[in-house]
Amino acid sequence: xxxxxxxxxxxxxxxxxxxxxxxxxxxxxxxxxxxxxxxxxxxxxxxxxxxxxxxxxxxxxxxxxxxxxxxxxxxxxxxxxxxxxxxxxxxxxxxxxxxxxxxxxxxxxxxxxxxxxxxxxxxxxxxxxxxxxxxxxxxxxxxxxxxxxxxxxxxxxxxxxxxxxxxxxxxxxxxxxxxxxxxxxxxxxxxxxxxxxxxxxxxxxxxxxxxxxxxxxxxxxxxxxxxxxxxxxxxxxxxxxxxxxxxxxxxxxxxxxxxxxxxxxxxxxxxxxxxxxxxxxxxxxxxxxxxxxxxxxxxxxxxxxxxxxxxxxxxxxxxxxxxxxxxxxxxxxxxxxxxxxxxxxxxxxxxxxxxxxx
Numbered sequence: 173x174x175x176x177x178x179x180x181x182x183x184x185x186x187x188x189x190x191x192x193x194x195x196x197x198x199x200x201x202x203x204x205x206x207x208x209x210x211x212x213x214x215x216x217x218x219x220x221x222x223x224x225x226x227x228x229x230x231x232x233x234x235x236x237x238x239x240x241x242x243x244x245x246x247x248x249x250x251x252x253x254x255x256x257x258x259x260x261x262x263x264x265x266x267x268x269x270x271x272x273x274x275x276x277x278x279x280x281x282x283x284x285x286x287x288x289x290x291x292x293x294x295x296x297x298x299x300x301x302x303x304x305x306x307x308x309x310x311x312x313x314x315x316x317x318x319x320x321x322x323x324x325x326x327x328x329x330x331x332x333x334x335x336x337x338x339x340x341x342x343x344x345x346x347x348x349x350x351x352x353x354x355x356x357x358x359x360x361x362x363x364x365x366x367x368x369x370x371x372x373x374x375x376x377x378x379x380x381x382x383x384x385x386x387x388x389x390x391x392x393x394x395x396x397x398x399x400x401x402x403x404x405x406x407x408x409x410x411x412x413x414x415x416x417x418x419x420x421x422x423x424x425x426x427x428x429x430x431x432x433x434x435x436x437x438x439x440x441x442x443x444x445x446x447x448x449x450x451x452x453x454x455x456x457x458x459x460x461x462x463x464x465x466x467x468x469x470x471x472x473x474x475x476x477x478x479x480x481x482x483x484x485x486x487x488x489x490x491x492x493x494x495x496x497x498x499x500x501x502x503x504x505x506x507x508x509x510x511x512x513x514x515x516x517x518x519x520x521x522x523x524x525x526x527x528x529x530x
Contacts (some may be wrong), residue, residue: 173453173467177293204296208286212434217247219433222480223487230491257422262324265419269323274420274427276316281434283309288441289363291451291471302363303355306442307348313431314340317406320428321416332415335498336406339396342505346393349513350386353520354446357383357529367450372457374449378529382520387447389509389516391485394439396501398432401490405498440482444475451475
């Protein structure tokens with residue numbers, strides 16, 4: 173399998189050959205930032221189109237089919253439309269916090285997005301507390317949502333923000349415990365080492381029952397964390413118009429819209445990293461011929477393919493189950509998922525101590 177660190181090392185050596193060290197570092201930071209922004213934008217446009225088509229299939233419709241072949245350019249047209257929309261200035265709002273909120277939301281998703289290992293040797297930064305950093309920065313988004321709801325000076329936005337805050341803070345516990353369960357199994361918080369530990373068999377299969385329980389709870393909690401149906405109470409159109417971003421327009425609304433889809437990818441990407449081997453191909457012990465064929469598929473394709481598949485499952489949730497009430501949503505977390513998660517963590521520790529894993 174191709175190691176992308178060969179390419180990145182060559183680019184670094186090329187820049188250092190005719191630039192001073194400080195300028196090389198600045199240039200590399202700018203290049204990485206541009207690549208991340210490009211990947212961020214392209215993935216968001218793809219996910220918007222992807223969900224529209226999946227939703228249409230569930231509802232026996234065609235979905236986008238006018239702009240471009242098979243409607244492929246519909247998301248691009250919508251992007252240009254939202255970029256030229258007017259930013260409406262509201263009276264009686266906290267203008268600074270109102271403008272700051274969408275940038276906090278987009279910053280949180282961008283920082284989490286940047287930590288994911290996309291392929292063999294293809295990650296922005298690799299340090300020994302990568303998972304801890306990922307959980308920490310992903311928690312910043314709730315601040316932007318709370319600020320958006322409060323600073324808009326609107327009762328509907330405030331109710332949506334309070335719902336979202338309660339929901340995200342609650343379900344972060346389940347996400348954290350699910351991640352901690354798999355970190356305990358891997359024995360490291362380094363994202364690259366976690367992926368490399370799944371070289372022979374993905375953790376979802378080698379971790380037995382505790383890994384399967386952690387995966388199911390993570391997918392449920394991840395759906396709630398991204399404010400997607402059936403946990404889309406903060407944006408309940410029938411009750412709150414659009415929830416915490418009701419008063420936003422133009423590119424500021426676009427930031428909330430983009431962040432929702434990129435958070436969907438981040439949640440799916442972290443699940444891929446922890447349970448499905450990240451960029452590691454599918455290997456079966458003893459199937460040397462099959463394993464050799466799987467190694468020919470580029471590592472980036474493996475990672476993105478797994479993440480998109482898990483995103484499809486989360487989208488499937490949204491268009492299948494009805495929206496929960498706020499009390500049902502919180503009861504699910506505090507009465508069921510959290511106790512099961514705590515028990516599962518203890519069970520995983522027993523599996524590790526007694527060596528009941530493949």
